[in-house]
Amino acid sequence: MGRFIARRILWMFLVLFVVSLVTFFLMRAVPGGPFDKERDFPDSVIENIEARFGLDQPLIIQYLRYIGQIVVPTVTEPGPPRSTSEDYLFTINLPGGESALRWMNFGPSLVNRSRSVTDMFRENLGVTFQLGIAAIIVAVAIGLPAGIVAALNRNTIWDYVGMGIATVGVSVTAITLGPFLQYLLGVELKLLPISGWGTAAHYIMPAFTLGFAQAAIIARLTRASLLQVLNEDYIRTARAKGLNGRRILWMHVLKNGMIPVVTVLGPITAFLVTGSFVTEQIFAIPGIGRAYVQSIGNRDYTLIMGTTLLFAFVLVLANTIVDISYGWLDPRIRYE
Amino acid sequence: MQRVIRTLGLVAMVALLVVALGVISAQDMMDNVLRTEIGPSDVPTLDPALATDSSSIQMLNETYIGLTMLDDETAATAAGIAESWDVVDNGDGTTTYVFHLREGIPWVKYNADTGAVEEVVDADGNVRYVTAHDLEYGWARTLDPMTGGEYAYVLAYEIVGGADYHFQDPEAEMTVTRDDVLFGAVDDYTFEVTTDFPKETQLSIYGMWMARPQPQWAIEESGELWIEPENFVSYGPFALWEWNHDEYISIVKNPFWPGTDNNPVPQLDGVVFNFLDSVTALAEYEAGNLDDVDDVDSASIPRIEADPTLSQELVIEDGSCSYYYGFSLSVAPMDNVHLRRAFSYAVDRQQIVDEVTQGGQTPATYFTLPSLNAAPQPDAMEELGFGIGYDPDAAVEELDIALEDMGLGSVDELPPITLLYNTSEGHRRIAEAIRDQWSDLLGIEVQLTNQDFGVYLDQRAEFPVWRAGWCFDYPDAHNFLFDVFSTTGQSDTGYSSEAFDALVEQAAAETDTARRQELYAEAEQLLVYEDAAIIPIYWYSDLELTKPYVERTYAVDNAEQYENWSLNR
Numbered sequence: 004m005g006r007f008i009a010r011r012i013l014w015m016f017l018v019l020f021v022v023s024l025v026t027f028f029l030m031r032a033v034p035g036g037p038f039d040k041e042r043d044f045p046d047s048v049i050e051n052i053e054a055r056f057g058l059d060q061p062l063i064i065q066y067l068r069y070i071g072q073i074v075v076p077t078v079t080e081p082g083p084p085r086s087t088s089e090d091y092l093f094t095i096n097l098p099g100g101e102s103a104l105r106w107m108n109f110g111p112s113l114v115n116r117s118r119s120v121t122d123m124f125r126e127n128l129g130v131t132f133q134l135g136i137a138a139i140i141v142a143v144a145i146g147l148p149a150g151i152v153a154a155l156n157r158n159t160i161w162d163y164v165g166m167g168i169a170t171v172g173v174s175v176t177a178i179t180l181g182p183f184l185q186y187l188l189g190v191e192l193k194l195l196p197i198s199g200w201g202t203a204a205h206y207i208m209p210a211f212t213l214g215f216a217q218a219a220i221i222a223r224l225t226r227a228s229l230l231q232v233l234n235e236d237y238i239r240t241a242r243a244k245g246l247n248g249r250r251i252l253w254m255h256v257l258k259n260g261m262i263p264v265v266t267v268l269g270p271i272t273a274f275l276v277t278g279s280f281v282t283e284q285i286f287a288i289p290g291i292g293r294a295y296v297q298s299i300g301n302r303d304y305t306l307i308m309g310t311t312l313l314f315a316f317v318l319v320l321a322n323t324i325v326d327i328s329y330g331w332l333d334p335r336i337r338y339e
Numbered sequence: 340m341q342r343v344i345r346t347l348g349l350v351a352m353v354a355l356l357v358v359a360l361g362v363i364s365a366q367d368m369m370d371n372v373l374r375t376e377i378g379p380s381d382v383p384t385l386d387p388a389l390a391t392d393s394s395s396i397q398m399l400n401e402t403y404i405g406l407t408m409l410d411d412e413t414a415a416t417a418a419g420i421a422e423s424w425d426v427v428d429n430g431d432g433t434t435t436y437v438f439h440l441r442e443g444i445p446w447v448k449y450n451a452d453t454g455a456v457e458e459v460v461d462a463d464g465n466v467r468y469v470t471a472h473d474l475e476y477g478w479a480r481t482l483d484p485m486t487g488g489e490y491a492y493v494l495a496y497e498i499v500g501g502a503d504y505h506f507q508d509p510e511a512e513m514t515v516t517r518d519d520v521l522f523g524a525v526d527d528y529t530f531e532v533t534t535d536f537p538k539e540t541q542l543s544i545y546g547m548w549m550a551r552p553q554p555q556w557a558i559e560e561s562g563e564l565w566i567e568p569e570n571f572v573s574y575g576p577f578a579l580w581e582w583n584h585d586e587y588i589s590i591v592k593n594p595f596w597p598g599t600d601n602n603p604v605p606q607l608d609g610v611v612f613n614f615l616d617s618v619t620a621l622a623e624y625e626a627g628n629l630d631d632v633d634d635v636d637s638a639s640i641p642r643i644e645a646d647p648t649l650s651q652e653l654v655i656e657d658g659s660c661s662y663y664y665g666f667s668l669s670v671a672p673m674d675n676v677h678l679r680r681a682f683s684y685a686v687d688r689q690q691i692v693d694e695v696t697q698g699g700q701t702p703a704t705y706f707t708l709p710s711l712n713a714a715p716q717p718d719a720m721e722e723l724g725f726g727i728g729y730d731p732d733a734a735v736e737e738l739d740i741a742l743e744d745m746g747l748g749s750v751d752e753l754p755p756i757t758l759l760y761n762t763s764e765g766h767r768r769i770a771e772a773i774r775d776q777w778s779d780l781l782g783i784e785v786q787l788t789n790q791d792f793g794v795y796l797d798q799r800a801e802f803p804v805w806r807a808g809w810c811f812d813y814p815d816a817h818n819f820l821f822d823v824f825s826t827t828g829q830s831d832t833g834y835s836s837e838a839f840d841a842l843v844e845q846a847a848a849e850t851d852t853a854r855r856q857e858l859y860a861e862a863e864q865l866l867v868y869e870d871a872a873i874i875p876i877y878w879y880s881d882l883e884l885t886k887p888y889v890e891r892t893y894a895v896d897n898a899e900q901y902e903n904w905s906l907n908r
Contacts, residue, residue, distance in 0.1 A: 033793070033794065034793060034794045034797035034798060035791070035792070035794050035796060035797050036793065038489065038798075039792070039796045039797070040391060040489070041794050041796070041807070041808065041810075044489050044492070045506065047484075047506045047507075047508070048489055048491070048492055048506075050508070050511055051484045051485070051487055051508070052489065054509065054510055055485070055487045078565040083824065084564075085561070085562045085563075085564065086562050086563055086564075087563050087564070111563075114383055115381055115383050115584075116383060116384040116386060116389050116563065116566075117385075117386075117563055117564055117565075117566045118584065119569055123508055123584075126585075127584075127585060128583060170773060182619075182622070184617055185619065185622045186622060188624050189622060189626055190625045190626045193626065196622050197619065197622045197626055197628065198613070198615060198619045198622075198623060199586070199613070200586065211799020229639075250821070284379065284616055285616060285618070285619060286619070287586070287613065287614060287615050287616065287619055289583065289584065289585035289586040290585075294584065294585065297379075297380050300792060300793075301793060302793050326895075
């Protein structure tokens with residue numbers, strides 16, 4: 004188990020390294036830059052600004068410098084950052100109070116001139132995670148029971164209604180569902196706030212918008228998986244042995260039927276925590292997903308790099324957790 | 340199992356209801372604060388030296404007043420923090436402007452602990468007032484090549500030595516220093532600048548955002564973070580109130596602002612600008628949570644016009660931009676002027692405006708916005724027979740000449756033509772309509788391609804024809820014709836005409852507005868007809884929804900002056 008986790012962590016660093024390399028060179032290969040406007044500024048103006056952010060250096064130097072700022076810890080004076088290019092995610096005040104160990108500097112945003120990418124992580128990341136977790140709860144709370152009910156009542160009205168809704172859920176995108184909910188629950192019924200973030204009520208529409216499609220996926224998968232398990236010999240054996248129905252359902256059907264569901268739960272979690280771009284835009288939620296989408300159009304290089312690495316990290320982490328949870332669900336699976 | 344689910348469902352419903360009710364009752368209503376939106380993304384900066392985009396400039400226009408300001412409804416140049424000015428002809432081809440500043444405008448800062456705007460004091464406890472030295476520091480910082488301000492060069496050209504100083508490589512040794520640039524404080528309330536090319540637009544350029552006073556002490560103390568709410572100082576009608584990045588920014592009335600004729604003491608206590616997508620903004624407006632929407636979702640216009648309430652609250656006014664298609668004059672087959680003219684004649688602008696954009700835009704027969712100072716007027720242009728509009732017969736005629744010129748038998752022998760636009764639903768619909776018009780009338784099948792903004796800007800000079808727009812920085816025809824299409828200008832068309840350059844340079848030096856209009860009219864005729872470097876398509880409109888209880892002005896340049904607004908709820 005320990006060796007398995009260690010190996011996965013090593014693997015994770017390798018993945019992040021490759022992602023950083025590919026993203027960096029890909030993003031710089033695309034024409035256009037962060038300082039392009041309809042107004043064609045004199046070349047020297049753009050050159051001066053690029054020099055300010057070190058964008059005039061050879062690409063490989065820029066890459067190494069960028070990675071170095073993240074990976075290599077530095078010792079500086081203590082206190083809050085004075086510059087957006089010296090903002091570190093982690094600060095440990097060293098004994099004596101004269102210096103501080105700092106680690107992980109994701110650089111200044113090239114577009115929002117008073118902000119660093121680290122600062123955006125600090126302020127916006129939490130919001131995206133909260134929204135993601137709320138959406139996971141919606142997805143599981145709707146998807147799982149719907150799938151179970153449909154499977155246990157196969158070919159009845161419950162099954163058809165549940166799966167009908169699931170089909171709609173998979174097909175309707177956030178960009179349609181979001182404004183629809185805004186008009187229905189916000190403008191017409193005045194039940195929920197239309198946009199913004201802060202109170203519990205602000206969570207409901209975005210979490211539903213983001214989680215509904217995933218709920219549908221989970222429902223369909225749960226149903227299919229349970230139906231398969233219900234036909235297994237060991238269930239028939241359990242029934243024959245006279246085990247009561249509830250015990251069979253909880254101990255045998257659900258536990259075994261969950262393996263495929265847990266498998267997709269990893270990517271779904273990563274998707275919900277990171278894939279909230281559209282939902283954040285529609286509901287004006289100050290999350291990192293919105294910043295990510297805007298950064299690409301803006302060519303905000305440091306922000307593109309920072310958010311891509313972050314999302315890659317979340318994705319790899321979620322998959323690792325899923326792999327570990329297999330062993331608990333199915334003892335036959337070994338960590339080799 | 341089913342019972343559990345049913346119970347859970349019930350609990351969820353109840354919880355939802357409780358939360359919803361709680362939200363509505365807890366909504367704090369601030370009576371005299373205007374709630375509006377300012378587009379989907381955060382304001383990039385509040386630094387006068389660095390601002391380039393409309394939302395940053397909007398904030399600066401409320402917190403930092405320039406030497407001169409624009410009247411929001413007429414765009415005429417009015418006095419700002421300069422009470423008056425003298426124009427001195429030095430007799431050596433240079434002209435010096437001497438600005439006399441208003442006294443008693445304190446620097447202020449919102450104190451979140453006391454909830455009040457307070458005057459800023461120096462180390463000795465004396466109130467800091469806006470002086471000519473702040474202005475001198477601001478100009479020097481803006482022009483410093485190390486500062487990296489994109490708009491600095493607009494100011495640089497208007498000062499003797501400014502361009503030589505600004506366009507230096509800051510990493511090499513600087514041969515021109517700040518002292519070689521002729522501007523500075525004479526005393527605390529007198530500021531001087533010398534130019535070698537005096538023209539009518541100068542006064543408005545000296546008042547632009549990058550030419551405003553800047554607080555040296557605050558910038559040196561807080562570095563790049565000086566524009567964050569805990570550090571930001573200002574002096575205009577409003578002060579920065581709160582800035583929750585990516586959520587909203589708000590400004591609060593500055594009680595210490597003395598008020599000028601053009602920028603009076605505000606009647607509002609504050610303005611909250613939410614960062615909202617246009618669809619979301621409209622929903623918030625309909626729900627009564629916004630008092631005004633600046634950026635009306637264009638796809639919702641038919642619905643708004645059909646709605647009895649919304650249609651009453653909608654105002655369509657002249658916008659600040661011109662929409663056109665540019666030709667790359669050296670890319671075949673658009674190197675042929677007759678073909679370009681045929682393409683331009685074949686565009687039915689009225690149909691585009693009526694059936695595609697549907698937002699009250701005005702079909703354009705030339706480039707410059709008619710609302711600008713010294714801009715040619717549509718009726719005058721028509722009287723002169725100038726400009727280019729939809730004319731199917733002329734289009735076919737020009738096409739025949741073009742084919743003959745190129746020695747081609749039919750349009751099928753033309754090299755393939757691709758139209759480039761930057762990715763957007765609106766641009767796509769216009770491009771499709773124009774493609775169909777070209778196809779129907781000229782029989783030429785044009786391919787469409789789109790790229791995201793960065794790629795599009797980079798590549799458009801390689802495409803024969805491409806979509807473009809231009810919005811004014813300062814309200815004078817000079818900003819359209821000279822800044823974009825003179826040989827030193829900004830355009831990717833590759834247009835370069837000695838006759839055109841002579842006309843716009845002469846117009847710039849001229850002081851009589853009627854004479855300037857005539858010269859610009861001739862320049863337009865060269866641009867859109869004689870040389871047909873572009874296809875003027877329409878002048879933008881500006882759609883705004885405002886609740887009936889808001890008394891307001893409509894700013895022609897889209898930078899609203901909220902100090903002229905009031906609420907009568």
